[in-house]
Amino acid sequence: MAKIIAGKNGSKKEVISKTASKLFQQKGFSATSMRDIAETIGVEAPSLYNHISSKTELLQEICFRIANVFNAHMLDVENSKASLQVKLKKLISFHIRMIVTEYESVYISDHEWKHLPEPYLSNFKNQRKLYRARFANLILEGIKTNEFKKIDPPIAVLTILSAISGVESWRRSKKITDAAEVEKNMIAILLEGITQKQS
Amino acid sequence: MAKIIAGKNGSKKEVISKTASKLFQQKGFSATSMRDIAETIGVEAPSLYNHISSKTELLQEICFRIANVFNAHMLDVENSKASLQVKLKKLISFHIRMIVTEYESVYISDHEWKHLPEPYLSNFKNQRKLYRARFANLILEGIKTNEFKKIDPPIAVLTILSAISGVESWRRSKKITDAAEVEKNMIAILLEGITQKQS
């Protein structure tokens, strides 16, 4: 009856993927059925299989697309000639902007990856590990050049990435004015801390 | 055949709850079946219903138990006579220690609460909101007394709580030495920031 209408910018498969992203984020991957996705689009569940091959394929494409974007950006930052502090700011800023522009996908890549089937699961976990190692290495360099304090780099990475991922939960309850405000405050807290410097 | 063996410190129901917590954390609530829980204990699924009334009851008890613990601690901190900075440290420290000692339950309370049925879902979300408001108020007071910088309190709360919840993901891949080390570093980063103060 109803047909999947491809938006101006997006094939039919991308319509399915976008819808799946929304539902995976709202209800979780396991709690989202193919019928849920189909109903949201306005189509019967088996019709989806004319465009995709499986439910997990949807999850895979979301997770690895986001991973690739972050890996590519990390390479950019690494190759740039900025100071370590600027590099760190760039990374934090990019993460926040990604959450703002691609909320659902980033959320899924952060929280639903554990439902990936092997061998994709191991691959994904490995990429994640590697990304954090590169992040930690950047902080380590900053400590060496005395730009950063002598903190444990892995813990710093953990703290920064987790803090950023919290913006996801804000994004829904949008009490706070705009993304730039969040970015400014968060960078200030992470880089300069909360307590007042005694003058 | 096999019987649910109640550990020294825990009724049979608590054995089920502990097992469920482990599986809910590992696989997610929706992806965990009653048969999974039963098999882990070494019993048939219907036997569980001699001790519990439903699967969601398990989730409810986990989520609200953790919520109560945090609410009680918040009250303690509010009533204490310490400085705002010490109060903030107390809160951060307590969160990290809770994650260390009650990893699975805290994780579930943080990530699986969305599967709570109404009216428990609304109740839980409300408690969460209230807790954060109390946390934000604490920071606001600190800004007034000039102990803290002029940052947006809700964003600060978001940043702190998210950063802390990242310890959950560390807890599994325990590369880092011990909890005290994580706590020390994380408090240092959040309170004093990453960048070196220019002397």
Add this chain to the structure above:
DNA sequence: CCAAAAAACTAATAATCGTTAGTTTTGTTT
């Protein structure tokens, strides 16, 4: 306008889900 391809449909699969009913086994108390 007709043919071919794309994409929808209905019907059905086997598997698994949480849970109930009814029965048997186990443990405790008198």
Add this chain to the structure above:
DNA sequence: AAACAAAACTAACGATTATTAGTTTTTTGG
């Protein structure tokens, strides 16, 4: 040992799951 309660079991329920097969409708291209 007899009686009673607790807790296990088997069998089955109706619902839902992802997915396949086969068919019909719709869209596209010449």
